Amino acid sequence: MASVDIPLSVARALALVRSLGSVSEAARILGVSQPAVSKGIAQLEHNLGTQLLRRGNRPLGLTEEGVAVADYAHRADLLHDQLLARLEDARSNRTGTVRLGSFGSSASFQILPRTLSDFARACPGIRVEILEFPDEELEEALEDGIVDLAIMSLTDAETLEIASVASDRLVGLVSDGHPLAGRERVTPEEMAGYPFILTKGGSGPLVERWFAAADVSPKVTHTILQVNSILALVEAGLGISIIAEMALPKSEGRYRVLNLSPEAPRSFGFVRRQGTARSYAAEQFWRFCCRHPID
Template identity: 35%
Template sequence: MTFTQLEIFVRVAELKGFTSAASRLSITQSAVSHAIKALEAELGVELINRHQSTLELTAVGERLVLRARSILGLAETMRQEAGDARGMKRGTLRIGSFGPTSSVKLLPLILDAYRQAYPGIEVHIDEGRDREVVQWLQDRRIDVGFVVLPDERFDTFPIAEDQMVALVPIHHALASKADVTLKELCPDPFIMTEAGSAHLVAHMFNAAKLVPNTRYHSTQLLSTLAMVERGDGVTILAELALPAERGKVGYVKKPLRPRVKRSVGLALLDERQASPATQAFIKIALKLKRQGLLRFTADL
């Protein structure tokens, strides 16, 4: 068993294909196939079910791919710790990011400072929904991820705070109010966004013992905003997720009463096993937070 075989196995599992894994690793498809067959022969089990149109891991393959990611992660940490003594000139950092909050507002600032400090570190960014980032952390697919806090499953570091706000069409009856309550939003068709913090919105209504009139589920922020502008319904979003207002828009942003804060932070599976590249990324993010550079909203 070699690190190369394990890396190929992990890439095939993530990309669900021999061809795509070969392209990502810049090797031939036959080399990928040979590595998987050799690994299966050594372990004495079938890791991948090969179908004509799809590829999926076997039950034992699902378990062993987690082990493979862990082994590769520890190996990368060892390489980086050795490299750290030489100024951390090389290494890899895998980041998970969700929605505009982290991908547009937070990550670019942190990444800019990180690249200046460590130009030799290769950075990979996976973008998805907030719950996908959590799953990637648990699967060891990424080293560090942006998450909505609190989350006791991980070691976490708060870096930004904003508030949840209601969005209503510009001519809606609630548009003239200074703030709105959850109860006032319940009669209207509600647009539940899946772009981020959906579980927080659901928790807010549950805690208030209210049930929104959910008519729509949207996975894209821009689609959600367009639906509110058309008058299809109302919604609740995190303020950091909203795009910068340029010109006239067809919706109005209203604070909730009472205010509902949201905290966003960086999370990793185990701080004790974090690579130097991961530790440096977190350190830079926390420094920017202390300097007040990760603030985008008024005081709550």
């Protein structure tokens, strides 16, 4: 059978006929004339090539095909009500999912647990999904709409809105027995003389710029994403490294944390593309971030 449009108004009329046994009563409840309902049913019967009413019976009844069309109206009305309920839940901040991009350990370990815990109490029905990327890929994910918003090192991108800014800095890492372990501050030239473990996390580009500003290059022997893996290699004396101070675990290890000279500060915050949020859930999370500064 070719595609046939089934007007919901006619399907609803058939549903009323099934329960009331009368086209006139169905028309009265729908607020239309009895001839209009009869014409609509007759036209649908013609388009479908089958009878929908059992016209020889009193009270009036439906054929099996008529019952199927009436059931269609019932299901359509249920779906309509469910859709309105979901939209109302979203509008009232009760449900939804936010896709949050993160630049790595600093955010995941130190910032997001407190923020997400507070947000969960404020909007318990909204789920926040965290997706981790290196900084350069995170900005692309934000621009491409893969994430709704992100916490990342701040850039000069004019297309981004920024909320809840905080500061951090880079620090050097050496093992307890390393020749630099007794130094309070280390320079790029000093660190460039030893095997170096380069982080692939969010602070990686900033580390490279710190060396480049002094016109020296580190002797990169390992490139690693996970902070715990970097610390393990440093503790084993397999290299030195630089990471964000906020990414350091709270428990002490067999390594020394050194200040950098010159210092390498960085700023980060929650960002999103300019314009309307993709969902009420994303908008609520953004507003929460704007109202609650990063500690």
